[in-house]
Amino acid sequence: MKLVFLHSSDTHGFLLPTDYQNKTDYNAPFSLSRVSSVIKAEKKKYGADHVVVTDAGDCLQGSPLASYTHSTGNYDDLYKFTEAYNAVGYDARCLGNHDFNFGLDYLSFYVDHNDAPIINDNVLDANTDVPFFGREYTIVERNGLKIGILGITTQYIPHWEPKENVAGLKFVSAFDRIKHYAKILRPKVDVLAVMYHGGFESDPETGKATEPHRGENEGYKILTEIPEVDVFLTGHQHRRLNLVAKNTALVQPGYRGEAVAEVVVDIDDQTKKITNMSTKLIDTKDYDPDPAVVEKVADLDKRTQAWLDQPIAYLDKPARIENAMKGRIEGAPFINLIQQMQLWFTKADVSATAVMSETAKGFDKTVTMRDVLLNYPYANQLCRVKLTGKQLRHIIEHSAGFLKKDKDGKISFIDRWIKPKLMLYHFDVFYPVEYEADLSKPVGERLTKLTLHGKPIEDDKIYHLAVNNYRAMGGGFYPEYSMDKIEMTLDKDYVQMFSEYLTHGDVQVDTKKNYKFY
Structure with a gap:
């Protein structure tokens, strides 16, 4: 039988x-x-x-x-x-x-x-x-x-x-x-x-x-x-x-x-x-x-x-990400836009985000509901987390550990995060801190630069980080995050946030690159 x-x-x-x-x-x-x-x-x-x-x-x-x-x-x-x-x-x-x-x-x-x-x-x-x-x-x-x-x-x-x-x-x-x-x-x-x-x-x-x-x-x-x-x-x-x-x-x-x-x-x-x-x-x-x-x-x-085609905002300049994988490693205007929005809502010092979609293309001048949902498909909420500079450094070091550099100098993600399942929604980048990581160094010891507004991050100083609730509550195997460090959780999802942020006034998308892996 x-x-x-x-x-x-x-x-x-x-x-x-x-x-x-x-x-x-x-x-x-x-x-x-x-x-x-x-x-x-x-x-x-x-x-x-x-x-x-x-x-x-x-x-x-x-x-x-x-x-x-x-x-x-x-x-x-x-x-x-x-x-x-x-x-x-x-x-x-x-x-x-x-x-x-x-x-x-x-x-x-x-x-x-x-x-x-x-x-x-x-x-x-x-x-x-x-x-x-x-x-x-x-x-x-x-x-x-x-x-x-x-x-x-x-x-x-x-x-x-x-x-x-x-x-x-x-x-x-x-x-x-x-x-x-x-x-x-x-x-x-x-x-x-x-x-x-x-x-x-x-x-x-x-x-x-x-x-x-x-x-x-x-x-x-x-x-x-x-x-x-x-x-x-x-x-x-x-x-x-x-x-x-x-x-x-x-x-x-x-x-x-x-x-x-x-x-x-x-x-x-x-x-x-x-x-x-x-x-x-x-x-x-x-x-x-x-x-x-x-x-x-x-x-x-x-x-x-019909709902997806509704325009929700207009930008002076596009905020694109031409390729999700390349954007993670090299940065992109769309990633910066998410970070700017998170800082605007939380008044935090630093923001962290991942590229949430492998097909993300960012925004043209006209932003529709379809654009938002295809670029950020998760029903997350935004949190502000209280950390010491040392804890923040540990978090950024963990993210730098996702990467490797081959003998020809090509930078890519280690197998742990792409096999047997692609899990690059766990890879966060940080803004407006300027940081550099030497991938030839051991994991956890890669940061060669970490500054905020031109000043080095201080181990004992308190910083406030804007990050989604999935990460703030421990998702992604990062160190240092815990529920007791969450200072606030915004009662809006990312569709609501994009709608409000992009229409609150003149939004100037930061196109500068603030991090480097080498």
Whole structure:
């Protein structure tokens, strides 16, 4: 007997095959609508009574369509958005960290209107220690087989979200909860699957650490220390993974619905024991969008396109970034514009930002909503952080550690930040400090210059840094950041900030380069 798991994750509201950069292009090689077509084709291939369909979250935020849906303030639009996911036919789902970006009321409506059960084992009511959303597990029956499904998300969410978005919630270790529930559920079922909006802190095959073990990702610990888990359906890291390790099938299907992960489990008809498992990723680009999904959001999409074309500001000069990778290393007017805006809102001494999109092109003279969302797609908030000069130096040194220089003098990013997943949204640059880093020196000892307004940064002096809340709360493995250092958090997102800053008066974009790597 064959049992087939079909798994999606991190679709980020890309319901249709477009990234909204070109309003007439609906041929992008991803989308929930393509995911749905893959799932329906595989169900037809194997028979629906052999298939279990799951999703590991990060659905409410990330695309312009998702941003528009939230911006209307109309829950009828959120209902239509949710109905697109219902049209896929999921059997179980769990939540992702970005599903908390728009607050608990918004998320609760979404949870309540999902046809599939939301499985949640580690986001608890702080007062009662019971799951705040959904249920602890579900048991799905297929051809006389009982399949238990657990669901967890990364416990690191409070490090990224404003307090009001997680008020009354308690986030506990994914590992601890799966260890607890696996012992309860495994004796009741023939196959145990875990949906996890989280990834791997170490390589699943070699065990080599791939990031600091701080609790954001606990996949390797779960894989190696909880033998009850047969099928491990992951997400969060936007990686493409499919293998069988430690007698467990594990998968992760990338980003924006680029692939559906498939696990095929062979089970002995008599004993109901697993005899073999195989995994693969099915690219969705080869499948036409599912009309059932397209129909649900056609009106939302039409209104999104009109909303994106609205001009929100006019600049005297363009603020461009011709190439995201080059801009990170050499600087760009658009990066400076973000920094200037952050300083304007916070009155901080120094600003830090990353280039948030690999396709960022910056702004022409006319700035539309489309421009803002394509250049800064994350629902972050801006913070001001209090640091000593020594702490600020440590942070900038950490960022300089992302880079390497080859024997020909070419500067590029070390593999750690580009493989197995591109993570250059973690690479911050700083303004208006002037700094230089010698990449031939050891990491942590690279800064050869660090001044502010012509004066050296002093170790014991207090400085105020403008930076987004994701970083200020510890995201990106930087040293020195902690919640107790946050002095203020601006109650605006970056769309609101750009709209206000670019229209407050004459904005002169600084085109000077203030940092150098050599």
